[in-house]
Amino acid sequence: MQNTPRSIRLALAILAVAVGLFMIAVAPFLIQTSLERVISALIVVSAERPAYASGIPLFSYAFPLYRGLIFIGGIALLWLAGPIYRGKEWSYPAALLAAAFPSAGGMFMMMPYVSFVDGFPLPVAVSMVGLIFFWSMILLRSVDKWVKWGQLLALTFAGMLTTHAFIVGTGNLRTLLTRPEKPLYDGLGTWVLAWSQPIQWICVILLFIAIYQLAARKPVGWWLALIAVTSLTAIDLPMQIIRLTLTDSTAWDYSYGLPMIVGLFFVLLYPKFKAALVQQ
DSSP states (O other), X not given: OTTSOHHHHHXXXXXXXXXXXXXXXXXXHHHHHHHHHHHHHHHHHHHHOGGGTTHXXXXXXXXXXXXXXXXXXXXXXXXXXXXXXXTOTTHHHHHHHHHHHHHHXXXXXXXXXXXXXXXXXXXXXXXXXXXXXXXXXXXXXXXXXXXXXXXXXXXXXXXXXXXXXXXXXXXXXXXXXTOTTTTSOOSHHHHHHHHHHHHHHHHHHHHHHHHHHXXXXXXXXXXXXXXXXXXXXXXXXXXXXXXXXXXXXXXXXXXXXXXXXXXXXXHHHSHHHHHHHSOO
C-alpha cells in the first residue's frame, strides 16, 4: 500500500468509511426487509408445497447470520480507514475480508429473494456496495500487474464460490429437514445430501480464510483455496450425477459453480499467477 499514491489511499480510506457506514446503518434494514418478504412468500408457497416449509427457519437464521458478519465487517472498515490511508500493508487483506461479507452475503440472500419475491431484489444493493470497495481495493493499488490480476480473479472466484457453496449447503439441509422418511434415509439419492451439506459450509469457511491469506500473499491462502475448490469439485460432480440419475430431480444446481471452479483452478495453477499469488 505504501507504493500506492497518497491521493488514491485517501480515496480508498473515504470509500472504506462510506461502505462501512452503509454496512452498519443501511444494510441491516435492507436485510430485515428482505427476510420478511422472503418469509412471507414462503408461508404462502409452503401451504401448497410443504417441502418449502423448512426454508422458513433456515432463512430466519441464515439472513441474520450474514447480517451480523456484515455489521462487524462495517465496524472493521471504519477502523481500517486510517491504516489504509497511511499505507499499512496489513490493512489490505483485512479490508478485503471485511468487504467479502456483504459481497458474498448479498448474493446469497438475493437467490431466495428472486425465487419467491417480485420486484427489485434488495440484497443486490448490499452485494454491489461490497463489491465496489472489494474491487476498488484490488484495482487501485499500485502493484505488479500479475499480482493485481491474479488477486482480482482468484479472490473474486473464491468469493463467488462461497456464495454457491452456502446456497447448495442450505438447499441440502432444506431438503433433509422435509424428507418424508425422516429420521431415516431413503437410499443413496437422499443420504448423499447429508454428505454434501457440511462439506459445502466447511468450504465456505475455508474460502473466507483463503481470501484473507491470498490477499496477504501467504502460501497457506493458496493451499486453503486449492483444498476448498478441490473438495467442492469432488462432491459437486458426483452429487449432480446422483441427483439426475437416482432421483426425480432435473435441477442442475451443483453444476452452476463449475465456471467458478474452473476459473479458480486456472488462476491457482497457472505458473505466472501462482507465482504472483504467493510472496516469494
